[in-house]
Amino acid sequence: MKNDFIRVRRRRDGAWAVFRGSQGLVLLAFKLKTHAVAYARTISFSRKLTLFVDDKYGNGVRQSSSSLTYPRVLD
Numbered sequence: 001m002k003n004d005f006i007r008v009r010r011r012r013d014g015a016w017a018v019f020r021g022s023q024g025l026v027l028l029a030f031k032l033k034t035h036a037v038a039y040a041r042t043i044s045f046s047r048k049l050t051l052f053v054d055d056k057y058g059n060g061v062r063q064s065s066s067s068l069t070y071p072r073v074l075d
Helices: 033-047
Strands: 005-010 018-021 025-030 052-053 058-062
Touching: 018 033, 018 058, 033 052, 033 058
Parallel strands: 005 052
Antiparallel strands: 005 018, 018 025, 052 058
16 A cells, blocks of 8 residues: 555444554544545545555455445434
């Protein structure tokens, strides 16, 4: 992964955190994954950054720009 990206990752406490870059700068943490992903999509779109969202095994999966749509309902 390049140095300039956004990543959504689950923390040990169960919250979903939005990180920026390889330094792991935490932007915000959310209780629900859908909220974290919506926020991360907004940031990645506005700053033209690559977005990675962790799967259930903790691997970052790159999200294509065509998938940058917003959910109608946030859980």
